[in-house]
Amino acid sequence: MIVDAHAHLWGKGFIPPAFYKETAEKWAAKSPGRTPEMIMPKLLDGVVDQDGKLYIETMDRAGVDVTVINMSDFGYHWCGVEPEVSQEKQVEFYGELTKRYPNRFCFFAFFDPRRKNCLDLLEKAVKEHGCKGCGEITMNGVSVADEIMQPLFKKCSELELPVFIHVRTGHGTEFTDEDLTYNNPGHPFHMRALQAAYPDLVIIFGHSGYDLWWEEACRTARGNPNCYLELSDWYLELSDPKNLIVKLACMRDMVGADHILFGSDQISGDRFCGDRAILYDWVDFFRNLPEEAKKIGYQFTRGEVELILGGNAGRILKI
Numbered sequence: 001m002i003v004d005a006h007a008h009l010w011g012k013g014f015i016p017p018a019f020y021k022e023t024a025e026k027w028a029a030k031s032p033g034r035t036p037e038m039i040m041p042k043l044l045d046g047v048v049d050q051d052g053k054l055y056i057e058t059m060d061r062a063g064v065d066v067t068v069i070n071m072s073d074f075g076y077h078w079c080g081v082e083p084e085v086s087q088e089k090q091v092e093f094y095g096e097l098t099k100r101y102p103n104r105f106c107f108f109a110f111f112d113p114r115r116k117n118c119l120d121l122l123e124k125a126v127k128e129h130g131c132k133g134c135g136e137i138t139m140n141g142v143s144v145a146d147e148i149m150q151p152l153f154k155k156c157s158e159l160e161l162p163v164f165i166h167v168r169t170g171h172g173t174e175f176t177d178e179d180l181t182y183n184n185p186g187h188p189f190h191m192r193a194l195q196a197a198y199p200d201l202v203i204i205f206g207h208s209g210y211d212l213w214w215e216e217a218c219r220t221a222r223g224n225p226n227c228y229l230e231l232s233d234w235y236l237e238l239s240d241p242k243n244l245i246v247k248l249a250c251m252r253d254m255v256g257a258d259h260i261l262f263g264s265d266q267i268s269g270d271r272f273c274g275d276r277a278i279l280y281d282w283v284d285f286f287r288n289l290p291e292e293a294k295k296i297g298y299q300f301t302r303g304e305v306e307l308i309l310g311g312n313a314g315r316i317l318k319i
Helices: 017-029 036-045 053-062 087-100 118-129 147-159 188-197 214-221 241-255 279-287 289-295 302-317
Strands: 003-008 066-070 105-109 133-137 163-166 203-206 227-230
Touching: 003 302, 017 036, 053 279, 066 133, 066 302, 087 105, 087 118, 105 118, 118 147, 133 203, 147 188, 188 203, 188 214, 203 214, 214 227, 214 241, 227 241, 241 289, 279 289, 279 302, 289 302
Parallel strands: 003 066, 066 105, 105 133, 133 163, 163 203, 203 227
Antiparallel strands: none
């Protein structure tokens, strides 16, 4: 069984146009006569998969059995405006999606804790729509150790929900002017406070600290039976597979193959699916990992690969 622990699928109106403002401005600057307003519809419509069919086709082609859709909250506290489709309606969408494709999709829900109804939204997502976790927790200027986050983690602990937290350099850290020290709210260092406060909480280190924080992520997760490294975005290293294998072997040696999750961060929609999907090469890399690792003097057993590709996620999510 192959389980992708990290993907995104959005319906129309789920993302505020302001989220793509900077991207649209950069694209427009490359061509005279183009304006951000001309580009924005292409960016927004290109990530829409209104019924999930496009993503299922991508999964089938890659050989992925189950995908965990991670919800995003790019509303007021991120972009300064709310999306066209409310958070409540988005949760209903994901609940219907999992019913439409039983045993193929499950979803994690996330609501910015600065929303007054954050906890009610999460509990309703679990009890009425089958939500299996909380994520992707990506905070603009707030770390997981901050006081405002604690009611959310307490609720997750009560509901026995795993939490998926964005832990990487680059995307999602720019709002701190790319300060890569402990001052950055996305730094793995902040996970230590979470581990201490909620020892029974299952914590997934999204992106495993890619690419500059990976060693810190390993050290922080190491020895904690409820912490898991998730490997999305590491596909960006496929151009140097030998170096990637060395790093994965180090992760395996530090936390154990039973605490690593396959993930892609694959996005649905015409811009990212079909022939453009990164999922195919990423899955194939792991399928071939034992043989490729052996060529450079490293060892990954087939059993270890099976744990990473789906066994661990299946155990956490009870699927």
